[in-house]
Structures are given as C-alpha cells and as structure tokens.
Amino acid sequence: MSEPRSFDDEDEEPFVKPAFEYIRVRVNETFNRELPGPAMKAAEDIWKNWDGIRDAVADGDVLLIADPFFHSVRYPSLSNFHMYRGAGVILLGTGAVTAVVGAALASLFGPVLWQGALICLAIGAGAFFWGRYVQERDTRAYRKRMVERVAWHQEDGGIVDLCVEYLSGSIGFEGPHGRTFWPQLASNALTGKTRIADGRDLRNVSK
Numbered sequence: 001m002s003e004p005r006s007f008d009d010e011d012e013e014p015f016v017k018p019a020f021e022y023i024r025v026r027v028n029e030t031f032n033r034e035l036p037g038p039a040m041k042a043a044e045d046i047w048k049n050w051d052g053i054r055d056a057v058a059d060g061d062v063l064l065i066a067d068p069f070f071h072s073v074r075y076p077s078l079s080n081f082h083m084y085r086g087a088g089v090i091l092l093g094t095g096a097v098t099a100v101v102g103a104a105l106a107s108l109f110g111p112v113l114w115q116g117a118l119i120c121l122a123i124g125a126g127a128f129f130w131g132r133y134v135q136e137r138d139t140r141a142y143r144k145r146m147v148e149r150v151a152w153h154q155e156d157g158g159i160v161d162l163c164v165e166y167l168s169g170s171i172g173f174e175g176p177h178g179r180t181f182w183p184q185l186a187s188n189a190l191t192g193k194t195r196i197a198d199g200r201d202l203r204n205v206s207k
Helices: 020-031 038-050 050-059 068-074 080-104 112-152 156-165
Strands: 062-065 172-176 178-180
Touching: 020 038, 020 062, 038 050, 038 156, 050 112, 050 156, 062 080, 062 112, 080 112, 156 172
Parallel strands: none
Antiparallel strands: 062 172, 172 178
16 A cells, blocks of 8 residues: 655645636536535635645544444445444344333243343344444544545545535534534634634524
8 A cells, every 4th residue: 555645745746726616516516416505605615725624634633523324324335333223222122122021921921031131132232332333433434534535635536525525414523623514614623713604603593
C-alpha cells in the first residue's frame, strides 16, 4: 500500500480547487436531481472552506462523525448491524415473555419454560451486543475511508464526496466548538458560528 502524499511535497503539483460549478454538477449527478438552494449553499460553503476543512481533518483538529443509521441506509453493506440488533431485541422480548409465562405456569411446565427463557435471553443479549460491535466497526471503517478521501484524494473527488455525505446526513464534524451536522454550514466547525444553510442562525431558529 503506497504512502499518502504530503501536502508539502515539492515534487507534486499543487492542488487546484475546481470551480464550484463543477462541484454543483457532480453533487446533483450523485443525488440524481437538482438540489434546492440551501443544499447548494452548504456545498458552496464546503468548497469555499475546503483548505481549512481538509487541513483540520488531516491534522485531527476536526473529527468526522458518522451517523450509523444514515450511512447504513446509503450503503447497504454497512447495515448488517440492523439484523443482529433486531434479532437480539426479538429474542430478548421472547425470553422476557417466556419467563413471565414460566413463572405463572411453573406448576404445569416445571423448569422447562425457565430454561427456554434463559436460552433466549442469553442468545438475544449476545446478538444485540454483537450488532453493536458490528455497528461500531463499520462506522470506524466508514469514517477512516472518508478521512482518507478528504485528506489524500482531493484530486479525484474527495471534496465532492464530502459534500454528498454531509448533505445526505451521513457525516458531520466535531471540533472545539461542538458538533456540526446538516442543515448547519460545515464551516461552523471551524468558526464556532451556528449558521444554517438558509442563512439564519440556529440559536434564533431554536427559540
């Protein structure tokens, strides 16, 4: 696996940020529709602040925060945790009901229902916690891939990928000023402001 290229590598030609029209077209193609004005304002905000966002993410000053439910909808390969956690919840519920019935009908069935309840509870708990592990594992892999796209693959679409993931709600930013998710502007993670994509301040909207 090749080493990532340094931004200061004198042998490499400096990255020239493409015009925003290119970003707009690529983002609309990805969503397969013309996005409304506020979404384009958010994409333009990422474009305008690309150098600062890229450097902050690469240096770890701003962390990419993945929403596991949003990105599992966009990427079916990252949705396996739903199956395990769903099975765990069903088995835990079955075990609880069986335990209640077993307690009420202990004279008829003896310990059989209790044993079945314990088995369901044990397997259900195992499936639930395994699903949580799978969720965290897939989230880490997704976040690592996005950091690489932002930091080292700007020439072949990293900025477009970040716009798409941010606008879809799959990813946000966590910096010294807190967390920033759509519909806020991504640059809020750098500035500490609370602007949303339609130009208003989030603090005024929440009142």
